[in-house]
Amino acid sequence: MRLVGFKEFTRVEDAVNKLLSYVNVSLDVIELPINESLNYVCAEEVRAPYDIPPFDRSAVDGYAVKALSTTSASPFNPIYFKVLGTVEAGDDISNLRPVGEYDAYLVFTGARIPQGADAVVPVEDTVSGDGEVRILRPVPPYANISRRGEDFKEGDVILNVGVQIKPWHIAALASANISKVRVYRKVRVSIINTGSELVELGSELSSGKVVNSTKFLIESYLKMINVEPVVLGIVPDDLEVIRGTVISALNNSDIVIITGGTSVGGKDLVPEAVEGIEGSIKVFHGVAMRPGRTTGAYVVKGKPVLIVSGLPVACLVALEVFLKPLVSHLNKTEEVPKPTISGYLTRKLANEVGFKSFYRVSICRNSNGDYYIEPLRLTGSGILSTLIRGNGILVIPENVEGYEAGERVTAEVINPIPECDDSKIT
Amino acid sequence: MRLVGFKEFTRVEDAVNKLLSYVNVSLDVIELPINESLNYVCAEEVRAPYDIPPFDRSAVDGYAVKALSTTSASPFNPIYFKVLGTVEAGDDISNLRPVGEYDAYLVFTGARIPQGADAVVPVEDTVSGDGEVRILRPVPPYANISRRGEDFKEGDVILNVGVQIKPWHIAALASANISKVRVYRKVRVSIINTGSELVELGSELSSGKVVNSTKFLIESYLKMINVEPVVLGIVPDDLEVIRGTVISALNNSDIVIITGGTSVGGKDLVPEAVEGIEGSIKVFHGVAMRPGRTTGAYVVKGKPVLIVSGLPVACLVALEVFLKPLVSHLNKTEEVPKPTISGYLTRKLANEVGFKSFYRVSICRNSNGDYYIEPLRLTGSGILSTLIRGNGILVIPENVEGYEAGERVTAEVINPIPECDDSKIT
Numbered sequence: 001m002r003l004v005g006f007k008e009f010t011r012v013e014d015a016v017n018k019l020l021s022y023v024n025v026s027l028d029v030i031e032l033p034i035n036e037s038l039n040y041v042c043a044e045e046v047r048a049p050y051d052i053p054p055f056d057r058s059a060v061d062g063y064a065v066k067a068l069s070t071t072s073a074s075p076f077n078p079i080y081f082k083v084l085g086t087v088e089a090g091d092d093i094s095n096l097r098p099v100g101e102y103d104a105y106l107v108f109t110g111a112r113i114p115q116g117a118d119a120v121v122p123v124e125d126t127v128s129g130d131g132e133v134r135i136l137r138p139v140p141p142y143a144n145i146s147r148r149g150e151d152f153k154e155g156d157v158i159l160n161v162g163v164q165i166k167p168w169h170i171a172a173l174a175s176a177n178i179s180k181v182r183v184y185r186k187v188r189v190s191i192i193n194t195g196s197e198l199v200e201l202g203s204e205l206s207s208g209k210v211v212n213s214t215k216f217l218i219e220s221y222l223k224m225i226n227v228e229p230v231v232l233g234i235v236p237d238d239l240e241v242i243r244g245t246v247i248s249a250l251n252n253s254d255i256v257i258i259t260g261g262t263s264v265g266g267k268d269l270v271p272e273a274v275e276g277i278e279g280s281i282k283v284f285h286g287v288a289m290r291p292g293r294t295t296g297a298y299v300v301k302g303k304p305v306l307i308v309s310g311l312p313v314a315c316l317v318a319l320e321v322f323l324k325p326l327v328s329h330l331n332k333t334e335e336v337p338k339p340t341i342s343g344y345l346t347r348k349l350a351n352e353v354g355f356k357s358f359y360r361v362s363i364c365r366n367s368n369g370d371y372y373i374e375p376l377r378l379t380g381s382g383i384l385s386t387l388i389r390g391n392g393i394l395v396i397p398e399n400v401e402g403y404e405a406g407e408r409v410t411a412e413v414i415n416p417i418p419e420c421d422d423s424k425i426t
Numbered sequence: 427m428r429l430v431g432f433k434e435f436t437r438v439e440d441a442v443n444k445l446l447s448y449v450n451v452s453l454d455v456i457e458l459p460i461n462e463s464l465n466y467v468c469a470e471e472v473r474a475p476y477d478i479p480p481f482d483r484s485a486v487d488g489y490a491v492k493a494l495s496t497t498s499a500s501p502f503n504p505i506y507f508k509v510l511g512t513v514e515a516g517d518d519i520s521n522l523r524p525v526g527e528y529d530a531y532l533v534f535t536g537a538r539i540p541q542g543a544d545a546v547v548p549v550e551d552t553v554s555g556d557g558e559v560r561i562l563r564p565v566p567p568y569a570n571i572s573r574r575g576e577d578f579k580e581g582d583v584i585l586n587v588g589v590q591i592k593p594w595h596i597a598a599l600a601s602a603n604i605s606k607v608r609v610y611r612k613v614r615v616s617i618i619n620t621g622s623e624l625v626e627l628g629s630e631l632s633s634g635k636v637v638n639s640t641k642f643l644i645e646s647y648l649k650m651i652n653v654e655p656v657v658l659g660i661v662p663d664d665l666e667v668i669r670g671t672v673i674s675a676l677n678n679s680d681i682v683i684i685t686g687g688t689s690v691g692g693k694d695l696v697p698e699a700v701e702g703i704e705g706s707i708k709v710f711h712g713v714a715m716r717p718g719r720t721t722g723a724y725v726v727k728g729k730p731v732l733i734v735s736g737l738p739v740a741c742l743v744a745l746e747v748f749l750k751p752l753v754s755h756l757n758k759t760e761e762v763p764k765p766t767i768s769g770y771l772t773r774k775l776a777n778e779v780g781f782k783s784f785y786r787v788s789i790c791r792n793s794n795g796d797y798y799i800e801p802l803r804l805t806g807s808g809i810l811s812t813l814i815r816g817n818g819i820l821v822i823p824e825n826v827e828g829y830e831a832g833e834r835v836t837a838e839v840i841n842p843i844p845e846c847d848d849s850k851i852t
Contacts, residue, residue, distance in 0.1 A: 034627075038646045053636060059737075059806060090623035092633040110623045110736070112634045150804065151811045158814065166840065167646035168813035171738050174639035175810060179628050197516035197536045201460075202605050207518040208538045210479060213600035220464045220593035310536070311485075312597050334842035339765045378576065380485060384601060385577050387594035388584065414592065416760035 009288035011398065012321060012356045015297070019283050019322065020329050024302030025254045027184040027330055034173045037165045039226040040183035041331040046159040048176050051149030056113040057089075060144045063104040063126055063133050064117035067141040078127065078134035087111040104133055113145055120144035152176065162332040186228040187327050190249035191218045193234045194242060194270055195260035195310050200234065213384075214259045214310045221319050227327055242273035250277075250303050255326055257319075260310040274298045274305050288398060289356045291381030292317040314381035317358045339413045341392070343371025349394070350402040357396045360386035361411050364420035372420055373411050391415035435714035437824065438747060438782045441723070445709050445748060446755050450728030451680045453610040453756055460599045463591045465652040466609035467757040472585040474602050477575030482539040483515075486570045489530040489552055489559050490543035493567040504553065504560035513537040530559055539571055546570035578602065588758040612654040613753050616675035617644045619660045620668060620696055621686035621736050626660065639810075640685045640736045647745050653753055668699035676703075676729050681752060683745075686736040700724045700731050714824060715782040717807030718743040740807035743784045765839045767818070769797025775820070776828040785820045786812035787837050790846035798846055799837050817841035 010018070029043040058064065065081055073079045081104035084097055089110030099105065099116030106128075107113065107120060118141050125137040151172075152158060158172045159165070165183065173181060198212040199205065212234055222229040230253050235245045242258075249256045258270050274280055277300050285296035285307070291314035296307035304326055308318040328335055341363055351357050360383075362374045373394060376386045392411040396402065403409055436444070455469040484490065491507055499505045507530035510523055515536030525531065525542030532554075533539065533546055544567050551563040577598075578584060584598045585591070591609065599607060624638040625631065638660055648655040656679050661671045668684075675682045684696050700706055703726050711722035711733070717740035722733035730752055734744040754761055767789055777783050786809075788800045799820060802812045818837040822828065829835055 035642055035645055038649050050631075053808065054631060055634070059808065088623075089621055090634050094633060110621060110636070146806055146808050150806070151809050156811075158811075163841075167643050167650055168738070168742065168810060168840075170646045171639045171643035172810050172814055174627050174637050174642040175738075177627060177629075177631060177637050195515055195536060197514075201600050201603060203603075205476075205480060205603060207520060208481070208516050210536070211600050211603050213597045216461055216600040217593050217597035219461055220596045223464050224593055312594070312601075316594065334844075336842050337765050337767060337839055339763050341763060380572055380576070382479065382485065382572050383577050384594060384598050385582075385584075388598055413763055414594075415589075416762050418760075 007286070009286045009293055009355070010284040012287060012289050015284045015287050016322060016325055019297050019299070019304060020325065022281060022283055022299040022302070023304055023326065023329060025330050027187065027254070029182050030185045031180050031182050034170050034179060034181050037170060037181050037183055038167070040165050040186070041333045042159045042163045042165055042169075042181060043161060043184045044159075044182040045157060045161060046173065046176075046178065046181065048152035048154055048156045048158055049178070050176070051154050052152040052175050053146055053148060053150070056148050057146050058107040058109055058111045058113060058120045058144060059146050060120055060122045061108050062120040062122040062144060063135065064099065064107045064113050064120050065104045065135065065139075066099060066101060066117060067119035067139050067143065069101050070119070070121060070135050070138040073135045073138045075136045078136050081133050081135060083128070083131055083133050087114060106133075118142060118145070162334070164331070164333050184331055186226060187255065187330050188228045188230055188253040189222050189255045189257060189323070190230040190232055190253040191215055192232045192242075192245055192249060192256065192258045193260060193310065194237065194258060195234075196237050198234050198260075198310070214312055214315050217312050217315060218257060218259070218319065221316070225324060225327060237269060239269050239273050239276075242269055243276055246274055246305060247277060250300055250305070254303060254330060255323070256303070256305045257323070258305065258307050259315060270307055271296060274300070274307070288354055289317065289321065289358070290352065291358065292321065293355070295322065297322065309381060311381040312384045313360070313386065316387070340410050341371050341413050341417065342408055342410045343373040345403050345405060345407050345409050346372050346374040348402065348405045349375050349396070351396040351400055353401055354398055356398050359394045359396065360390040361392045361394045362390045363392045363411060363413065363417050365417055366420040371417070373409060387414065391417060433712075435712045435719055435781070436710040438713060438715050441710045441713050442748060442751055445723050445725070445730060446751065448707060448709055448725040448728070449730055449752065449755060451756050453613065453680070455608050456611045457606050457608050460596050460605060460607050463596060463607050463609055464593070466591050466612070467759045468585045468589045468591055468595075468607060469587060469610045470585075470608040471583060471587060472599065472602075472604065472607065474578035474580055474582045474584055475604070476602070477580050478578040478601050479572055479574060479576070482574050483572050484533040484535055484537050484539060484546045484570060485572050486546055486548045487534050488546040488548040488570060489561065490525065490533045490539050490546050491530045491561065491565075492525060492527060492543060493545035493565050493569065495527050496545070496547060496561050496564040499561045499564045501562045504562050507559050507561060509554070509557055509559050513540060532559075544568060544571070588760070590757070590759050610757055612652060613681065613756050614654045614656055614679040615648050615681045615683060615749070616656040616658055616679040617641055618658045618668075618671055618675060618682065618684045619686060619736065620663065620684060621660075622663050624660050624686075624736070640738055640741050643738050643741060644683060644685070644745065647742070651750060651753060663695060665695050665699050665702075668695055669702055672700055672731060673703060676726055676731070680729060680756060681749070682729070682731045683749070684731065684733050685741060696733055697722060700726070700733070713747075714780055715743065715747065715784070716778065717784065718747065719781070721748065723748065735807060737807040738810040739786070739812065742813070766836050767797050767839050767843065768834055768836045769799040771829050771831060771833050771835050772798050772800040773831045774828065775801050775822070777822040777826055779827055780824055782824050783822045785822065786816040787818045787820045788816045789818045789837060789839065789843050791843055792846040797843070799835060813840065817843060
């Protein structure tokens with residue numbers, strides 16, 4: 001039995017960087033119809049095949065004219081223009097008579113601008129009559145015209161490798177008449193749970209047993225960050241079985257997460273199982289963070305194997321700290337910052353210097369729009385309710401001893417923020 | 427022809443509140459396996475059926491003892507305890523001999539605490555020998571024990587009506603051995619596009635035609651906010667056809683979005699088509715916001731019909747301003763705040779007072795960790811590239827004339843934030 005505690009804890013940032021430096025996974029590229037590509041990461045450079053918009057078009061309903069002819073127009077000095085016709089969005093204008101000095105076409109939003117016109121006077125600034133229109137205000141050249149290529153010029157980059165595809169990217173591809181896009185297939189992450197206390201959801205709970213809830217936490221977390229979970233579930237406490245399961249998981253996925261068995265105690269079969277795999281490299285075991293300090297990581301032939309606590313809060317922190325950067329790394333993408341809020345801490349919070357700490361907090365908004373951040377009293381890594389009764393995470397860096405009551409701090413928001421019960425704020 | 431401009435623009439907040447006050451839609455409740463319930467909104471109150479954890483358990487690997495017996499322990503004065511046995515996670519302890527004054531059990535993380543013990547000394551603070559263990563540090567009562575019911579007591583609320591289900595909620599349901607949850611079915615939103623310039627993706631683009639890209643914008647936006655899109659696509663410019671399509675969409679969905687035809691010009695069949703539907707109530711048409719001021723809303727028998735611009739940026743703003751609150755309202759839920767960043771504005775930005783404005787900005791982070799926010803020059807509501815080359819939206823309220831260069835402002839983040847090219851910052 002190896003009954004010794006952790007000798008040292010790797011700094012979070014060092015652990016992440018070291019892990020990323022060992023990883024060597026390349027994701028297959030697949031081609032998807034653009035309307036199925038949301039949240040995938042683009043794997044090619046896409047350029048506009050033509051100018052977008054493909055022609056000058058009116059941005060309003062109004063009269064297309066020569067701007068110079070409107071220079072002296074005012075409500076007291078309306079200028080008369082002859083209306084040559086109407087152009088609707090979608091109309092072909094190639095056979096229309098060009099616009100002369102005091103000619104106008106009634107044009108609708110999206111319509112092509114007839115030859116000779118270089119501005120559109122909005123209908124609000126006109127009075128229309130029998131075959132003519134009075135212009136009440138001057139317009140500068142190109143007023144109310146969306147110019148050809150102003151959105152994208154032919155050859156402009158619309159999408160780049162590493163861009164996570166959002167609705168606006170899909171719309172831009174559509175406007176370029178591009179119907180498919182090459183993306184990286186989703187990262188696949190296997191979930192393996194160890195722990196002789198674990199039983200499957202729906203089992204009868206006999207003495208000492210608990211439901212394997214961490215499997216569900218990880219599975220749904222993976223879905224939340226657009227990763228494909230491969231749920232392998234509970235494996236028995238048998239070195240060979242664990243090792244075999246990890247090897248098979250490595251063959252079928254890009255990253256393996258194993259819960260449980262992370263303490264350095266007598267029953268820790270997991271590190272031993274992973275160490276025994278050919279080509280396995282230990283990256284770290286023990287991280288200077290709370291919760292989650294028992295997190296470990298190995299790399300086998302470039303694929304990461306994360307060993308995380310089976311306790312839900314410690315597990316979630318490990319996913320945030322290690323899995324998310326791994327997934328972004330594999331996807332060659334960057335993350336959008338998380339939603340955060342700045343507010344006043346309601347009570348002093350002490351930190352164990354040298355550890356990066358993730359405190360669960362309860363944030364509320366008072367009637368003035370100020371936010372108050374209350375650290376929750378219960379801090380155990382098994383206390384899932386802190387993520388449900390609370391609505392935020394306050395991260396305290398390694399070199400900070402803590403924060404005073406009333407200090408302004410910034411917390412990440414994970415659930416909606418209610419109004420403060422003002423009677424409770426001190 | 428009704429060639430008149432908008433007479434008035436409803437304030438954004440008033441428009442939203444008026445719209446919500448007219449809405450009367452109730453969503454069916456469905457039952458889902460918990461691992462399929464991510465992002466759905468809970469439709470029932472769920473309480474813990476038993477204490478969680480269901481028993482006192484060890485939070486570490488260590489020795490379960492009576493805390494009082496360790497009071498004088500130190501590395502210089504170790505206290506000897508007799509080791510009665512080992513308890514692993516999942517073991518039944520009902521037949522174990524109770525812990526006496528100087529008795530101990532070796533317990534592993536997650537293991538039940540044997541009768542008589544009230545604290546666990548971590549292995550790091552012990553030296554184990556032949557059937558005995560030396561305790562080097564004292565522990566207070568309940569040290570390193572996760573107590574029965576400390577996460578949820580029997581009867582505690584785990585989930586409430588209106589909670590959007592996140593991974594931690596699913597894990598909590600699993601830990602309560604609850605395998606199904608009642609949620610609201612997804613909100614269904616129909617998308618109808620009008621505009622004689624529109625052609626389907628993949629068509630040959632003849633003169634004056636453009637691809638119906640707004641359909642893709644809305645469809646993927648709906649998926650992004652966990653709403654089910656019903657894509658009806660382009661309808662011809664025919665009053666009866668438009669009206670018939672809207673009526674059918676109202677029968678098959680909770681909300682209808684129609685793009686195009688939103689200006690008050692001669693070709694505006696859409697408002698006329700919707701007004702002619704039995705029971706149709708006009709809520710507003712014309713909103714004091716830029717872009718998106720031509721947005722309109724009707725309600726037909728409690729179901730909202732949004733008329734939004736076919737121009738992508740104006741459309742997106744209308745979705746953010748009107749559709750998102752509608753969806754939250756139908757789901758009886760609250761939104762988590764959006765990701766935002768505070769930074770220094772790089773140049774003066776003037777606002778048309780009376781209008782709420784949504785400026786696209788480009789945010790970067792300099793080497794000191796400060797953020798700089800650069801308003802993009804192109805502001806047209808058709809300029810999709812501003813959402814791609816830029817990465818944020820800066821909202822200026824109606825009563826603000828603008829911001830000065832160097833002023834600190836807060837922008838919403840929609841794409842990742844790059845490092846600043848420091849040579850470009852003035």
